[in-house]
Amino acid sequence: xxxxxxxxxxxxxxxxxxxxxxxxxxxxxxxxxxxxxxxxxxxxxxxxxxxxxxxxxxxxxxxxxxxxxxxxxxxxxxxxxxxxxxxxxxxxxxxxxxxxxxxxxxxxxxxxxxxxxxxxxxxxxxxxxxxxxxxxxxxxxxxxxxxxxxxxxxxxxxxxxxxxxxxxxxxxxxxxxxxxxxxxxxxxxxxxxxxxxxxxxxxxx
Numbered sequence: 520x521x522x523x524x525x526x527x528x529x530x531x532x533x534x535x536x537x538x539x540x541x542x543x544x545x546x547x548x549x550x551x552x553x554x555x556x557x558x559x560x561x562x563x564x565x566x567x568x569x570x571x572x573x574x575x576x577x578x579x580x581x582x583x584x585x586x587x588x589x590x591x592x593x594x595x596x597x598x599x600x601x602x603x604x605x606x607x608x609x610x611x612x613x614x615x616x617x618x619x620x621x622x623x624x625x626x627x628x629x630x631x632x633x634x635x636x637x638x639x640x641x642x643x644x645x646x647x648x649x650x651x652x653x654x655x656x657x658x659x660x661x662x663x664x665x666x667x668x669x670x671x672x673x674x675x676x677x678x679x680x681x682x683x684x685x686x687x688x689x690x691x692x693x694x695x696x697x698x699x700x701x702x703x704x705x706x707x708x709x710x711x712x713x714x715x716x717x718x719x720x721x722x723x724x
Contacts (some may be wrong), residue, residue, distance in 0.1 A: 523680060526672070529644035529689045533651050539684045540652050545569060547661045547675045549689025550584070551642040552613055552697050552715060553668035554661040554675050556683070557584075559654060560594070563625045569657060570627075572682055575664045580629050582615050582636035582700070584658040586649045594635050594655055596621045602703035605721065611641035613698035613715035615658075628657075634704055644689045660697065670694025 525535065529549065536546055543565040546557040556573070558565035560583050570577055585591050588606065591598065595618035598606075602616050620628075620635040629635055637655070640646055649656055660668035661675045669675045672688040699716040702709040710718050 523676075524683045524686045526686045526688055529687060531687075533648055533687070536648060536685055536687070537652060540654070540656075543568070544684035545572065545682070546648075546656075546685040546687065547672075547679070547683050548645055548648055548656075548687045549642055549692055550613075550640050550645050550658070551693065553670055553692055553694055554672070554689075555584070555645075555658045556661045557648070557656040557658070560628050560657050561623060561625065561654075563627055566625060566627050566657065569659065572679065573659065573662070573664050575659070577627065578630050579664075580632055580634070580636065582638070582658045582698075583628075583655045584640050584645060584649060585637050585655045586646070586653075587639060590649075590655060591618070591637060592621075594621050594624050594637060595619065597704070599703055599705065601706065601708065605701070605703055605708075606639075609716060609721070610639040611646070612639075613641070613696075614638055614721070615698045615700040617700065617702035617704055617709075617711065619704050634702070636700060638698060642689065644687060648687065668694070668697065 696714040699714040700711040
């Protein structure tokens with residue numbers, strides 16, 4: 520019989536998450552779009568375990584969620600003026616911005632691109648989790664690669680029962696689209712994926 524993960528609701532004491540996170544465990548958590556999977560992005564063993572769990576190609580980089588601009592400095596080596604403008608307009612919210620990665624970011628996380636994708640979530644449970652862990656967290660959606668991202672805790676369990684350590688139940692999530700992803704590491708915006716925020720709203724087009 521599969522070992523079920525520890526399940527907490529969004530208002531629970533999340534201190535148990537600290538031990539799991541620091542021990543290289545995997546946590547499923549709510550965001551303003553879908554449920555995500557969190558491991559310590561600086562723990563290469565945990566990141567590799569995340570790739571294997573999802574069946575995700577190692578050539579695909581993994582984005583992260585941060586608490587604030589101050590935490591961004593731990594993962595990004597440079598914040599361009601363009602990125603700064605986007606951060607002021609759209610953070611917290613479903614806009615993932617690609618930056619030049621800092622030296623502490625494992626190449627496994629960036630797929631050897633030298634770039635890291637980050638955002639500040641507007642979901643209150645997610646924000647509390649990042650605050651308690653005092654660290655950036657991985658933000659890949661809580662589904663096997665190629666499957667639909669989950670909008671409920673039950674869907675997460677259906678995918679990963681016995682394979683994750685903690686599930687934070689944030690109820691049914693909007694689950695319409697994922698975050699919009701843009702590369703703002705240069706002088707022009709490069710749209711990688713259109714999601715919740717329309718491209719025209721970002722580019723002014």
